Amino acid sequence: xxxxxxxxxxxxxxxxxxxxxxxxxxxxxxxxxxxxxxxxxxxxxxxxxxxxxxxxxxxxxxxxxxxxxxxxxxxxxxxxxxxxxxxxxxxxxxxxxxxxxxxxxxxxxxxxxxxxxxxxxxxxxxxxxxxxxxxxxxxxxxxxxxxxxxxxxxxxxxxxxxxxxxxxxxxxxxxxxxxxxxxxxxxxxxxxxxxxxxxxxxxxxxxxxxxxxxxxxxxxxxxxxxxxxxxxxxxxxxxxxxxxxxxxxxxxxxxxxxxxxxxx
Amino acid sequence: xxxxxxxxxxxxxxxxxxxxxxxxxxxxxxxxxxxxxxxxxxxxxxxxxxxxxxxxxxxxxxxxxxxxxxxxxxxxxxxxxxxxxxxxxxxxxxxxxxxxxxxxxxxxxxxxxxxxxxxxxxxxxxxxxxxxxxxxxxxxxxxxxxxxxxxxxxxxxxxxxxxxxxxxxxxxxxxxxxxxxxxxxxxxxxxxxxxxxxxxxxxxxxxxxxxxxxxxxxxxxxxxxxxxxxxxxxxxxxxxxxxx
Numbered sequence: 064x065x066x067x068x069x070x071x072x073x074x075x076x077x078x079x080x081x082x083x084x085x086x087x088x089x090x091x092x093x094x095x096x097x098x099x100x101x102x103x104x105x106x107x108x109x110x111x112x113x114x115x116x117x118x119x120x121x122x123x124x125x126x127x128x129x130x131x132x133x134x135x136x137x138x139x140x141x142x143x144x145x146x147x148x149x150x151x152x153x154x155x156x157x158x159x160x161x162x163x164x165x166x167x168x169x170x171x172x173x174x175x176x177x178x179x180x181x182x183x184x185x186x187x188x189x190x191x192x193x194x195x196x197x198x199x200x201x202x203x204x205x206x207x208x209x210x211x212x213x214x215x216x217x218x219x220x221x222x223x224x225x226x227x228x229x230x231x232x233x234x235x236x237x238x239x240x241x242x243x244x245x246x247x248x249x250x251x252x253x254x255x256x257x258x259x260x261x262x263x264x265x266x267x268x269x270x271x272x273x274x275x276x277x278x279x280x281x282x283x284x285x286x287x288x289x290x291x292x293x294x295x296x297x298x299x300x301x302x303x304x305x306x307x308x309x310x311x312x313x314x315x316x317x318x319x320x321x322x323x324x325x326x327x
Numbered sequence: 328x329x330x331x332x333x334x335x336x337x338x339x340x341x342x343x344x345x346x347x348x349x350x351x352x353x354x355x356x357x358x359x360x361x362x363x364x365x366x367x368x369x370x371x372x373x374x375x376x377x378x379x380x381x382x383x384x385x386x387x388x389x390x391x392x393x394x395x396x397x398x399x400x401x402x403x404x405x406x407x408x409x410x411x412x413x414x415x416x417x418x419x420x421x422x423x424x425x426x427x428x429x430x431x432x433x434x435x436x437x438x439x440x441x442x443x444x445x446x447x448x449x450x451x452x453x454x455x456x457x458x459x460x461x462x463x464x465x466x467x468x469x470x471x472x473x474x475x476x477x478x479x480x481x482x483x484x485x486x487x488x489x490x491x492x493x494x495x496x497x498x499x500x501x502x503x504x505x506x507x508x509x510x511x512x513x514x515x516x517x518x519x520x521x522x523x524x525x526x527x528x529x530x531x532x533x534x535x536x537x538x539x540x541x542x543x544x545x546x547x548x549x550x551x552x553x554x555x556x557x558x559x560x561x562x563x564x565x566x567x568x569x570x571x
Binding site: 106234 | 345346348349351355356357373374375376378379384385386387389390392394396399400403404407416419420423426488491492498499502507511514518521522523524525528534538548549550551554557
């Protein structure tokens with residue numbers, strides 16, 4: 064019965080911290096609703112119960128992540144970036160003089176896979192995808208958007224890991240990324256542009272950030288010559304930049320496809 | 328009641344499918360690449376069940392609570408026609424949801440460590456915590472400003488790309504002058520500000536506003552608030568690093 068007790072006490076703690084997160088938001092919303100708009104929303108009971116569902120759901124979600132995913136994900140990030148794993152057990156220290164970025168292939172693959180799969184599970188992306196599907200009358204598919212964002216995050220994080228390994232300054236990557244986004248903006252279908260810009264911000268919340276941060280810190284601690292304080296940051300930035308490109312690319316591709324079939 | 332249960336069941340299958348990729352990745356790397364066994368299987372399985380339940384409940388609550396209230400408020404503000412109150416609401420929503428964001432608190436604390444080790448501030452606890460708090464309020468303020476700019480854009484129907492591209496240009500220019508230690512944190516702070524509850528609310532607000540104002544297209548004008556909220560923190564954090 065001991066573990067039952069611990070489940071409940073932990074669940075209680077997480078719920079409490081979720082409530083403190085949600086409270087300011089609820090206070091602002093209901094405060095404005097009653098003080099400024101001064102009208103009862105049409106289905107208040109419905110909305111309040113919706114808030115409770117969100118609260119309970121988020122608490123379960125966070126606790127589950129804390130139990131199932133984060134410990135093992137962090138452990139993996141540590142193990143995969145461990146020099147012994149990368150260079151083989153006996154090679155140890157003498158190899159550390161020179162870094163071969165190719166040696167880190169498992170890290171890049173892990174970064175790609177974990178970026179992709181955590182983005183698919185990201186609740187705020189699901190929310191935006193549902194809304195976009197609604198508003199566009201089904202023209203933008205929920206899965207089309209989610210998969211292209213996930214692909215963008217995956218590519219972004221693997222490239223970010225490569226950057227940490229070779230030690231390039233981050234701003235060149237980001238600036239080049241911005242230039243590509245600007246160029247794409249001129250050619251992408253007008254309807255997708257705001258959504259594409261948005262998708263950069265929605266990708267990185269509850270699931271992705273803790274795992275990706277652990278990966279970045281682990282990597283910059285073990286690659287010789289990297290400073291975790293300077294190089295450990297920046298993966299999130301990659302994860303927010305690349306989905307913008309991939310969503311625009313998705314829209315461009317589907318436009319090109321429909322034009323191609325029209326011609327036929 | 329039966330209807331809700333049925334809906335929940337359907338969306339639970341969806342949640343299972345959403346989480347499957349993570350499970351596959353974890354299992355593959357744990358067994359095949361690292362060649363290790365899974366620690367603490369009971370806790371792990373309970374955790375997975377919790378995640379699935381949690382995602383299901385969250386999506387359900389989203390469609391029942393967060394989306395409707397966001398849209399109904401947007402309609403109410405549009406009908407009321409008071410730009411002043413709309414702007415006040417937009418700012419409070421941006422500021423209020425960001426200032427308590429746990430991810431931001433973590434990043435701000437980390438940034439204070441960086442600043443201390445770079446010699447920008449004293450290495451004492453007090454200096455660090457005042458630096459971290461300053462940063463946190465800077466970011467929250469910038470998100471409030473972002474939502475205000477985004478809402479005004481929806482009202483006026485300005486094309487989003489010019490504002491965003493202008494913002495990018497500003498970021499690029501500031502990057503050249505900002506202290507090197509702050510750059511990575513500044514870029515990251517754009518991504519961490521938008522939490523799981525803020526995103527659906529803000530999206531519903533934007534889409535609701537755009538669909539209740541004549542001549543606005545919810546697809547072109549309704550989205551984009553999140554984009555502003557991820558851009559302004561970068562600018563403000565770099566400015567903060569340059570000033571202090």
